[in-house]
Amino acid sequence: MNYRDEYRDRELVQGLADRIGHLADRAGRTMTFMEVCGTHTMAIYQYGIRSLLPPGVRLISGPGCPVCVTPNEYIDRAVAYCRLPETIVATFGDMMRVPGSSSSLMAERAQGADVRIVYSSLDAVALAMKNPGKRVIFLGIGFETTAPTVAGSILAAEEKKVGNYFVLAAHKTIPIPMQLLSADPETAIDGYLCPAHVSAIIGGAAYRSLAEGHGVPCVITGFEPADIMRGVEMLVRQVVEGESLVENEYSRVVQWDGNRKAREVLERVFVPCNATWRGIGAIPGSGLAINERYACYDAERALPVTAEEPREHPGCRCGDILRGKITPFDCPLFAVACTPESPVGACMVSSEGTCAAAFKYGR
Amino acid sequence: MPHDLILLGHGSGGALSHQLLDELVVPTLSGISQAGRDDAAVLDPVGGRLAFTTDCYVVDPPFFPGGSIGDLAVNGTVNDLAMMGARPLYLSTGLILEEGFSRDDLARILTAMRRAADAAGVAIVTGDTKVVPRGKADRIFITTSGVGVLDHGLTICGSGARPGDRVIINGTIGDHGIAVLAAREGLELSSDVTSDSAPLNDLVAELLKEGDAIHVLRDPTRGGVATTLKEIALQSKLGIAIREDQLPVSREVGAVCAILGLDPLYVANEGKLLAVVAPEAAERVLERVRNHPLGRESAVIGEVTDKNEGRVTMETVVGGMRAVEMLAGEQLPRIC
Numbered sequence: 001m002n003y004r005d006e007y008r009d010r011e012l013v014q015g016l017a018d019r020i021g022h023l024a025d026r027a028g029r030t031m032t033f034m035e036v037c038g039t040h041t042m043a044i045y046q047y048g049i050r051s052l053l054p055p056g057v058r059l060i061s062g063p064g065c066p067v068c069v070t071p072n073e074y075i076d077r078a079v080a081y082c083r084l085p086e087t088i089v090a091t092f093g094d095m096m097r098v099p100g101s102s103s104s105l106m107a108e109r110a111q112g113a114d115v116r117i118v119y120s121s122l123d124a125v126a127l128a129m130k131n132p133g134k135r136v137i138f139l140g141i142g143f144e145t146t147a148p149t150v151a152g153s154i155l156a157a158e159e160k161k162v163g164n165y166f167v168l169a170a171h172k173t174i175p176i177p178m179q180l181l182s183a184d185p186e187t188a189i190d191g192y193l194c195p196a197h198v199s200a201i202i203g204g205a206a207y208r209s210l211a212e213g214h215g216v217p218c219v220i221t222g223f224e225p226a227d228i229m230r231g232v233e234m235l236v237r238q239v240v241e242g243e244s245l246v247e248n249e250y251s252r253v254v255q256w257d258g259n260r261k262a263r264e265v266l267e268r269v270f271v272p273c274n275a276t277w278r279g280i281g282a283i284p285g286s287g288l289a290i291n292e293r294y295a296c297y298d299a300e301r302a303l304p305v306t307a308e309e310p311r312e313h314p315g316c317r318c319g320d321i322l323r324g325k326i327t328p329f330d331c332p333l334f335a336v337a338c339t340p341e342s343p344v345g346a347c348m349v350s351s352e353g354t355c356a357a358a359f360k361y362g363r
Numbered sequence: 364m365p366h367d368l369i370l371l372g373h374g375s376g377g378a379l380s381h382q383l384l385d386e387l388v389v390p391t392l393s394g395i396s397q398a399g400r401d402d403a404a405v406l407d408p409v410g411g412r413l414a415f416t417t418d419c420y421v422v423d424p425p426f427f428p429g430g431s432i433g434d435l436a437v438n439g440t441v442n443d444l445a446m447m448g449a450r451p452l453y454l455s456t457g458l459i460l461e462e463g464f465s466r467d468d469l470a471r472i473l474t475a476m477r478r479a480a481d482a483a484g485v486a487i488v489t490g491d492t493k494v495v496p497r498g499k500a501d502r503i504f505i506t507t508s509g510v511g512v513l514d515h516g517l518t519i520c521g522s523g524a525r526p527g528d529r530v531i532i533n534g535t536i537g538d539h540g541i542a543v544l545a546a547r548e549g550l551e552l553s554s555d556v557t558s559d560s561a562p563l564n565d566l567v568a569e570l571l572k573e574g575d576a577i578h579v580l581r582d583p584t585r586g587g588v589a590t591t592l593k594e595i596a597l598q599s600k601l602g603i604a605i606r607e608d609q610l611p612v613s614r615e616v617g618a619v620c621a622i623l624g625l626d627p628l629y630v631a632n633e634g635k636l637l638a639v640v641a642p643e644a645a646e647r648v649l650e651r652v653r654n655h656p657l658g659r660e661s662a663v664i665g666e667v668t669d670k671n672e673g674r675v676t677m678e679t680v681v682g683g684m685r686a687v688e689m690l691a692g693e694q695l696p697r698i699c
């Protein structure tokens with residue numbers, strides 16, 4: 001039995017399901033918990049976790065998929081960059097097919113634009129060094145997990161004196177939107193399964209004001225089925241016992257104060273800024289912008305472009321999905337006009353998107 | 364002029380073409396030194412209905428652990444015939460070469476095709492070779508077409524499943540896709556994952572000894588086991604219920620999939636078949652498959668139900684239930 005099998009043990013998971021069932025009976029009402037991490041969303045669908053939970057426990061997905069929360073205006077800007085001469089746009093693969101207002105990176109590439117898929121931002125720096133006559137623009141999206149690595153790529157570019165590497169930065173931070181969504185009476189969130197990787201960077205303290213100040217139970221939870229079930233059990237117990245704390249189910253990986261080194265790298269390059277989230281809108285202080293010191297690596301400042309006026313896709317309900325207001329099955333386009341082959345919205349494209357997960361595992 | 368590279372002239376139809384055909388392609392593929400110069404192969408009559416199929420191979424890279432585009436091109440078409448219950452007889456092949464492709468590599472690929480054809484007991488009887496300018500194709504693309512004979516009265520097709528039938532697979536899943544991916548991306552694996560590329564016609568001949576207990580045969584290539592099961596469920600208008608803990612997955616493939624976020628159920632196989640068989644024959648079929656060199660790790664992975672028409676459901680390792688859908692989009696491009 002290896003490390004993973006231990007957390008996929010059928011009896012262990014069944015035992016947790018039983019305990020959750022008993023606890024939920026004591027609550028005497030339906031509880032709604034939100035996960036805000038694409039990997040959790042996928043794991044919940046993939047292992048059929050919902051089918052193991054009692055009817056009184058509802059899991060909904062929030063804005064946890066970095067590609068999905070990236071608004072159309074960002075895609076449009078990336079498209080504008082890849083139409084410039086002598087320009088290579090480097091991106092994580094998931095971004096390729098996300099539809100912008102009228103085009104996508106994939107469509108641009110098919111028409112001759114130089115768009116490359118990279119597996120890390122350092123690959124994009126290497127690409128810039130290999131192509132000194134061109135500009136390389138890396139699409140920096142993602143939460144607190146990815147942001148330090150992108151900051152690291154900018155520091156590496158500085159150290160290696162790479163002048164043709166730029167980042168189009170749209171990094172986001174998760175705690176503020178969590179606070180915002182929990183205040184919505186319509187979704188009535190009873191607690192959060194807090195993201196594992198993000199928490200490994202920001203630590204448990206980042207959720208303190210949410211739990212203690214706003215009374216929303218928070219449990220940092222791992223990705224394996226037994227982790228998720230235990231995370232749910234801890235949330236149900238807090239609700240039943242009238243508590244709201246930050247608990248750490250994933251202590252084998254996540255430390256209470258997170259990863260200070262990674263945060264330092266992040267803070268050397270980025271400063272908090274306002275950010276636009278697909279479906280939620282502008283949230284003050286929920287983004288990360290490249291600071292003055294590294295402005296020459298900031299694509300937006302170093303190479304301004306004009307992009308088209310952003311338009312949303314008529315009928316796509318990604319916004320409501322990302323706020324946990326509806327599930328993919330409530331979207332009339334789901335699996336009809338919108339499929340992974342011809343996605344209407346970002347939530348169907350990304351491998352971590354809620355609609356993609358529901359399409360693949362849910363029906 | 365370098366002699367070790369393929370040049371545009373090798374596909375011109377002129378002297379260089381003849382030279383390449385006479386010296387390399389025809390003798391390697393057919394075992395006859397003098398190329399037949401007629402426009403088509405003439406085949407003897409065969410007794411029975413014919414099965415006829417065609418496929419294209421664009422795998423990147425052309426060489427990978429456990430095989431190459433050469434054996435893939437032969438096995439893939441042989442297997443498509445075998446899945447209809449046909450005995451494969453003849454293949455044709457088209458080679459599309461990129462200018463500058465290595466002649467040695469071509470020789471290796473042709474040798475692999477010949478070996479695979481010999482192993483499957485089929486003859487490559489006709490073909491064509493074209494060369495395109497550098498950058499207009501990626502090294503080598505191959506097409507093969509195949510003819511086989513159905514020398515029995517059975518009807519084996521995707522709509523043949525019946526409620527209660529058992530679903531059998533002849534071994535571990537996902538090996539081919541992961542082997543190609545590892546070769547392409549230069550993944551360092553602690554032990555080698557090799558492609559399962561193999562001709563399945565002999566195994567099918569063994570299965571057909573069970574006669575009309577064999578209802579469906581399918582090779583889960585692109586799109587993997589998930590996609591193939593869904594096709595069978597849709598065609599047969601029945602449900603299929605499988606158990607994740609019964610799916611044979613090698614440790615190494617499981618580990619790579621976990622790291623890359625892939626699901627082995629969707630990863631391509633090139634030497635696997637799914638057999639849907641009558642419940643009373645299931646034990647015997649399993650026995651037969653396990654006694655065949657290509658079926659040692661075979662397993663019953665699920666059964667056909669009259670509930671959930673057109674749907675495949677899976678009980679996950681932890682006991683949860685979920686749907687299994689077709690592969691959406693391309694999980695791994697250019698895998699065969």
Ligand code: SF4
Nearest residue numbers: 317318331338345355
């Ligand atoms: S199913 Fe498609 S259209 Fe509907 S919300 Fe999801 S991505 Fe948008």
